[in-house]
Structure formats: C-alpha cells, structure tokens
Amino acid sequence: MSKAILNELSFQLMLDSTPGSLILVNEDGYIVYVNRSTENLFQYQREELIGQKIELLIAAKFSGHHPELRNGFFDKIQSRAMGKGRDLYARKKGGEEFPVEIGLNPLITVQGKMVIASVIDITERKISEDQFKMAVQSTPNGIVVIDKKGIITMVNNQTLKMFGYSEEELLGNSIDMLVPSSIKKQHVHYRNDFNEKPEMRSMGIGRDLYALNKNGTEFPVEIGLSPFESHSGSKVLASIIDITARKKDESDLQNYMEQLTIKNEEIKNFSYIVSHDLKEPVKSLNGIIKLLEFELGKNVDNNIKEYLIHINRSTTRMERLITDLLDYSKIGMEKTRSEVNCDLLVASVLEDLSGLIQKNNAKITVSKLGVINAYETELRLLFQNLINNAIKFRNSENPTVQITCNKDKNGLIFSIEDNGIGIAPENQSKIFEIFSRLHSKDEFEGTGIGLAHCKKIVELHNGWIKIESELGKGSKFTFCLNQS
Numbered sequence: 001m002s003k004a005i006l007n008e009l010s011f012q013l014m015l016d017s018t019p020g021s022l023i024l025v026n027e028d029g030y031i032v033y034v035n036r037s038t039e040n041l042f043q044y045q046r047e048e049l050i051g052q053k054i055e056l057l058i059a060a061k062f063s064g065h066h067p068e069l070r071n072g073f074f075d076k077i078q079s080r081a082m083g084k085g086r087d088l089y090a091r092k093k094g095g096e097e098f099p100v101e102i103g104l105n106p107l108i109t110v111q112g113k114m115v116i117a118s119v120i121d122i123t124e125r126k127i128s129e130d131q132f133k134m135a136v137q138s139t140p141n142g143i144v145v146i147d148k149k150g151i152i153t154m155v156n157n158q159t160l161k162m163f164g165y166s167e168e169e170l171l172g173n174s175i176d177m178l179v180p181s182s183i184k185k186q187h188v189h190y191r192n193d194f195n196e197k198p199e200m201r202s203m204g205i206g207r208d209l210y211a212l213n214k215n216g217t218e219f220p221v222e223i224g225l226s227p228f229e230s231h232s233g234s235k236v237l238a239s240i241i242d243i244t245a246r247k248k249d250e251s252d253l254q255n256y257m258e259q260l261t262i263k264n265e266e267i268k269n270f271s272y273i274v275s276h277d278l279k280e281p282v283k284s285l286n287g288i289i290k291l292l293e294f295e296l297g298k299n300v301d302n303n304i305k306e307y308l309i310h311i312n313r314s315t316t317r318m319e320r321l322i323t324d325l326l327d328y329s330k331i332g333m334e335k336t337r338s339e340v341n342c343d344l345l346v347a348s349v350l351e352d353l354s355g356l357i358q359k360n361n362a363k364i365t366v367s368k369l370g371v372i373n374a375y376e377t378e379l380r381l382l383f384q385n386l387i388n389n390a391i392k393f394r395n396s397e398n399p400t401v402q403i404t405c406n407k408d409k410n411g412l413i414f415s416i417e418d419n420g421i422g423i424a425p426e427n428q429s430k431i432f433e434i435f436s437r438l439h440s441k442d443e444f445e446g447t448g449i450g451l452a453h454c455k456k457i458v459e460l461h462n463g464w465i466k467i468e469s470e471l472g473k474g475s476k477f478t479f480c481l482n483q484s
C-alpha cells in the first residue's frame with residue numbers, strides 16, 4: 001500500500017472515530033469527505049454527499065447567500081466559528097431544519113485549500129435557551145444577564161422600558177452604561193468581589209442603589225444577583241426592580257405621618273384650650289343665675305322660676321360636658337408610667353363610688369388584680385368609668401359586678417362584668433365614639449364621653465378594649481394593658 005493511501009486511510013479512520021460531525025469541503029464548495037457522525041446527523045449515506053455542494057446541508061433561508069460567505073472564508077482563511085452572533089440552521093435529508101453551531105478550520109492539502117466544518121446539533125440547548133429566554137421575558141422585573149467581564153449578553157423587554165435603550169444598544173456593551181458615574185469605580189470592585197465568590201444574593205445590602213437610564217436620569221433600584229453556568233461560561237443574572245414609586249410612597253407616607261402628628265397635636269391642644277376657656281364663662285353664667293334668683297326673691301312668677309330651673313340644669317350639664325371634654329383632652333399628658341398596684345387602685349375607686357354602690361345596693365366582687373406599669377391617673381379613670389357604668393346601667397335586679405384579671409405575655413387583661421341592661425349587637429361598636437349615647441339623659445344621666453375616655457386610655461397603653469353583651473342580660477367589658 002502506498003504511503004499516500006495509507007495516510008488517507010488513517011485520516012478517514014481518525015475522522016470516523018470522532019464523535020462530532022465533520023465535513024471536509026473544498027474551495028469550490030464541494031463536499032470532499034464526511035465522517036460517520038455526519039451520516040447519522042444528516043441522515044444521508046456518505047456516497048450521497050461526497051461530490052455535492054455543501055449548500056445541500058444548509059437550511060433554505062441561509063443557503064442562497066452561502067456561496068458568497070464561503071468565498072469570503074477562503075479569501076481570508078482562518079479558524080473561526082461560522083455565523084457568529086446569528087442563529088444557524090442545517091438541513092437533513094428529509095428537509096427537516098435544526099439549529100447548529102459550526103466551527104470552521106482551514107486545511108491546506110495537495111488538492112488545494114479546504115475547510116473542515118465541525119457541526120454540533122444544538123437542538124436540546126436551543127430548547128432550554130428558549131425556555132430560559134421565555135422565563136426571563138415573562139418576569140415583571142428588569143432582567144440583565146452579564147458575563148464575567150460585565151458584558152451584557154441578554155436583556156428582557158422590561159429592562160428596555162426601564163432604561164430607555166434598544167436591545168442592540170445594550171447587547172455586547174458593558175453593564176457600566178447602566179451604572180451612575182458616581183459609583184462606576186466602586187462598581188468594578190464590587191463586580192470583581194462578586195466574581196471571586198459568586199452566590200445568589202441581593203446587591204448593595206444596606207446601601208441605596210441607583211441605576212442610570214438613557215437620558216441620564218438616576219432612579220432608585222433593588223437588584224438581586226444570581227450566578228449561573230451557561231455553555232459560553234459563567235454568567236450573572238441581575239434582576240432589577242425600579243422602586244421609584246415605592247420610595248415616593250414611603251416618603252409621602254412619612255410626610256403624611258408627620259402632618260398627622262402635627263394636626264393631632266393641634267387638635268389635642270385645641271380641645272384642651274377650648275374646654276378650658278369655656279369653663280370660665282359657664283361658671284360666671286351660673287353665678288349670674290344665682291344672683292338673679294336672689295334679686296328676684298321669693299315673689300317671682302312661677303313661669304320665671306321654671307325658666308330659671310331649666311337654665312340652671314342646662315348650665316350644670318354644660319359644665320359637666322366641658323369638664324369631661326377637658327379630662328378627655330388631658331389623657332396622655334402625664335408622660336410617665338409607674339408601678340400601679342391595681343388591687344389598691346380599684347379599692348380606692350370603689351371607696352369613691354361608695355355612695356352610688358350603696359344607693360343601688362350593688363354587690364361588687366374583685367379578684368386578685370396585680371401590679372402593672374401604667375399611667376396611674378388614666379388607669380384610675382378607666383376603672384372608675386367602667387365600674388360606674390356597670391352600676392348605672394342596671395335593670396330591676398340589684399347590680400352585681402365582677403372585676404377579674406388574667407395575665408397575658410405582654411401585660412394584663414381585665415374584665416368588668418355586670419348583670420345590667422346589656423347592649424344590642426348593632427350598637428356595640430358605636431358606644432366607644434365620643435358623645436355617643438344609647439339612652440336619653442332622663443333615662444340614664446351621662447355625657448357619652450366615658451367609654452371614649454376608656455378607649456383612649458387603653459390605646460395610650462398600646463392595648464385594646466372590647467365588649468361582649470346581650471340585650472337585657474348584662475355586659476362584659478374586657479381590656480388589655482401592655483406593660484411597655
């Protein structure tokens with residue numbers, strides 16, 4: 001066997017044993033040799049291919065201008081990938097087209113210049129890439145994929161909208177074009193640090209992050225980083241959320257809160273000043289009525305007497321209302337909490353209410369209550385209002401009132417339960433509103449401020465108050481006071 005034949009045979013053997021598809025093409029575009037993998041991949045017999053133009057194996061869409069490209073290759077012959085940056089498709093014997101990656105390697109032979117094309121079927125990879133692209137497109141966040149050098153290799157539509165660039169303007173360029181100039185320098189360091197220890201994490205924890213859009217405007221962002229391996233090397237997927245609206249909402253909320261605090265303070269001061277200032281004229285009105293009664297003496301007309309009694313009642317009621325309103329506006333003015341012994345506090349409230357208790361023949365039972373860190377004056381008012389109501393809103397039976405206490409992990413929960421007139425379910429939420437009463441003053445005396453007081457006091461202690469009641473069967477008020 002001649003040496004040339006031997007060489008050719010060993011060359012063929014070598015090509016055949018290569019797992020990938022290899023095609024040897026001459027300068028005129030004719031297939032000179034194909035290996036076994038090519039037969040399998042393209043479903044042709046070797047004899048059917050040798051001597052055919054290579055365009056036979058190229059998808060119809062590309063085969064038209066392929067001869068030109070082929071000539072270009074032989075003019076400037078060098079190893080390179082074919083159709084870089086474009087999706088390439090090859091064609092099988094049956095006409096089926098499939099995505100491929102092709103490497104071109106020049107070969108100078110005695111028969112002239114040739115090229116060995118190595119063809120890789122990338123159908124599987126393309127499917128997963130397409131799925132990845134679809135997932136990236138469908139997320140509401142901006143997604144930017146960069147390589148280790150910070151070059152943008154993929155973006156989704158949301159990114160284009162967010163930054164105002166077209167896809168062509170971003171792909172192949174450095175991620176730095178989306179980074180504000182003030183942090184560009186540090187950003188390179190951050191990127192290097194990340195590359196050294198790539199892990200899924202948020203970017204810039206503890207820092208306010210800003211991005212730069214095409215028209216030079218910086219906007220606040222939140223960025224999540226996920227490293228991954230792709231066929232073309234290590235990449236990082238940056239998921240970007242434009243938080244301009246959220247930041248604005250936060251700052252609006254902060255402004256509203258500040259304004260609300262100022263307004264609340266104003267209202268508090270206003271009701272305090274108004275009720276305080278109203279007290280004096282009402283007092284002098286009472287004085288004048290007394291003087292008038294005295295001046296008119298005993299011989300006064302019965303009608304006038306009646307009028308004076310009415311005026312007197314009204315001014316007394318007005319005085320009571322003003323006092324209650326003043327007390328209401330004062331709640332929370334005492335700024336310090338202290339250790340309050342609730343057993344002693346309730347005992348002293350009951351002593352103050354002893355007249356009312358005796359008059360109504362009321363039976364009060366108090367269980368062990370305990371000590372709590374609280375605003376003492378307010379706490380006293382709270383018990384006083386609830387016990388007073390429990391006796392006042394009685395029915396024909398003698399009032400019985402039970403005061404109990406349970407411990408909670410944050411503080412104490414107290415209950416005051418009576419056997420009085422009860423409250424219908426539809427009225428239960430109204431009673432805590434200021435000036436809200438369910439009865440006329442002729443049925444039960446009062447101003448409708450007591451429970452509003454109670455609500456304000458428990459809120460001052462970061463607690464809550466609720467009622468459980470059945471009309472005609474009594475009521476149970478339960479409130480919780482938090483220790484701090």
Ligand code: ADP
Pocket residue numbers: 385389390391393418420421422423431436437438439445446447448449450451452475
């Ligand atoms: P006031 O006692 O001055 O009327 P409150 O604010 O203390 O005002 O109470 C509001 C209303 O809630 C009362 O008018 C009454 O109708 C109802 N209420 C309060 N406590 C009781 C109770 N223990 N039993 C039945 N009704 C009650």
